[in-house]
Every structure is written in structure tokens, then in C-alpha cells.
Amino acid sequence: MGPNEPWTAAPFIPRRRTLSSLRQAAHSCRGCPLWKRATQTVFGQGPSRPALLVVGEQPGDREDLAGRPFVGPAGRLLDQALAAAGIARDEVYFTNAVKHFKWAPSGKRRLHQKPGAREIAACRPWLEAELEVLAAPVVVTLGATAARSLLGPAFRVTRERGKILRGLPWAGAVVASIHPAAILRGDPLERARALEQFVADLRVAAALLPKARERPNPAKPEPMLRGGHRGATGMRTAHPRRVGKRQASANT
Numbered sequence: 001m002g003p004n005e006p007w008t009a010a011p012f013i014p015r016r017r018t019l020s021s022l023r024q025a026a027h028s029c030r031g032c033p034l035w036k037r038a039t040q041t042v043f044g045q046g047p048s049r050p051a052l053l054v055v056g057e058q059p060g061d062r063e064d065l066a067g068r069p070f071v072g073p074a075g076r077l078l079d080q081a082l083a084a085a086g087i088a089r090d091e092v093y094f095t096n097a098v099k100h101f102k103w104a105p106s107g108k109r110r111l112h113q114k115p116g117a118r119e120i121a122a123c124r125p126w127l128e129a130e131l132e133v134l135a136a137p138v139v140v141t142l143g144a145t146a147a148r149s150l151l152g153p154a155f156r157v158t159r160e161r162g163k164i165l166r167g168l169p170w171a172g173a174v175v176a177s178i179h180p181a182a183i184l185r186g187d188p189l190e191r192a193r194a195l196e197q198f199v200a201d202l203r204v205a206a207a208l209l210p211k212a213r214e215r216p217n218p219a220k221p222e223p224m225l226r227g228g229h230r231g232a233t234g235m236r237t238a239h240p241r242r243v244g245k246r247q248a249s250a251n252t
């Protein structure tokens with residue numbers, strides 16, 4: 001990988017895509033420099049036919065060591081919020097926009113660092129492949145990194161959170177919310193209210209699940225790279241020929 005070469009996981013994506021072939025291949029990904037300091041690739045985890053797919057930012061310290069997403073403090077808060085929203089953990093597939101832990105040393109601690117735009121773009125082919133293979137009818141994005149990776153750089157979680165976004169080529173419906181780590185990092189006096197709002201966002205997704213669960217054979221979503229384009233808001237929308245009259249819109 002030369003200094004001016006674009007970072008991308010694309011060459012590491014297997015031609016024959018199944019959840020297990022993707023997971024296996026992701027362990028050898030060298031699409032950006034993040035693998036060098038991380039313990040291992042933390043690929044998504046959950047059922048192969050999920051009703052809901054949850055996308056976070058990147059693995060944290062605990063996830064990096066365990067090799068599984070959402071097993072640290074933020075994951076425990078997410079579990080709590082999902083339960084409060086009436087969503088069973090075993091119907092959810094959990095993944096991240098970036099699959100390696102980005103950190104900086106601080107004494108003996110490894111401090112979380114936000115992934116940059118290049119790293120998010122480099123890792124996106126893994127997320128696209130997961131969306132394609134899993135065909136989850138409902139997707140929830142947690143935090144700005146996940147939302148921007150999937151919905152475009154102009155997307156603002158604070159403005160659009162809790163709305164049902166439709167017309168996207170890779171899921172029937174998408175709901176964006178904040179990352180549970182932001183609740184843990186935020187003002188302790190505001191925590192209860194922030195958690196309540198987070199649960200309210202998840203309830204919006206939960207309300208879509210009865211329909212999603214009924215689908216006997218969910219249609220395979222179209223690969224994002226081939227069909228999508230960005231709308232005026234920067235949000236990735238389905239190609240008009242493929243979705244007919246459907247528009248990518250926020251259901252306010």
C-alpha cells in the first residue's frame with residue numbers, strides 16, 4: 001500500500017460471499033493501516049437472517065480483545081436499551097462501520113480514537129458485503145460514523161435521529177440514533193434522559209419488526225456500489241430505475 005494509494009478493503013472481499021466466507025476473509029484484511037495496532041478483526045455477529053442489523057462505529061478495547069462487537073460497557077447499555085424497546089438480542093446482527101480498533105496509548109491504557117474518513121471508506125466494502133448477504137429488512141445506525149458511512153457525509157444524526165428512512169437500496173428501512181458510548185461519556189445528570197431518547201429511537205425500529213419478522217424470504221438487497229447515488233442531502237438513495245417512484249425520504 002503506497003502513501004498515495006487509496007485505502008480499501010475491496011481486494012480482500014471474497015468472490016463467493018457468505019457470512020462465514022466474509023468473516024474468515026476479514027481476518028486477513030490489510031485494507032488500511034488499522035490492523036497493525038489492533039489485536040484482531042472484529043467482524044459482525046448475529047443470526048444469518050436477522051430482523052434487525054445494528055451498525056456501530058468501531059470495536060472498543062474490550063471488543064478488540066474478545067473479537068466480538070458490543071461486549072464492552074456501551075454494548076451492555078445497548079442490550080439494556082434493546083430490551084427496553086422490546087427487541088430480542090437474538091434477532092439482531094451487530095456490526096461496526098470499521099472492523100479494527102483504532103487507539104492511542106495513554107500510559108497503560110489504550111485510548112479510543114475516532115476513525116477518519118479514509119479508514120471509514122476503506123472498511124465500507126465489508127459493511128456493504130454484510131448488508132448484501134444478510135438482507136436485513138431494518139437497519140439501525142448508531143452514531144455519526146455509522147450514519148455517515150451508510151447515509152453520506154451530509155447526514156446529521158442530531159437532526160434525523162429516530163426517523164424512518166426509506167427508499168435505500170440495501171434495507172427496507174433505516175433508523176439512525178446516537179451511539180450508546182456517547183450516553184456513557186455524556187453528563188451523568190443527563191444520562192437518564194439521554195437513555196430514554198435512545199430507547200425511543202430504538203422503539204421506532206422495533207415497531208417495524210413485526211413485519212420484518214413475517215418476511216419468509218427477504219429479498220436480497222442490491223449491492224450498494226453498483227446501484228446507489230447520493231441525493232441532494234448527501235444521503236445515499238436507491239437508483240430511480242430500481243425503486244420506481246419511491247423516494248429516499250425522512251418520515252417525519
Ligand code: SF4
Pocket residue numbers: 008009026029030031032033034035041098099100119122123126
Ligand atoms: S479497519 Fe477495515 S479496511 Fe482497515 S484493515 Fe481493518 S478490516 Fe481492513
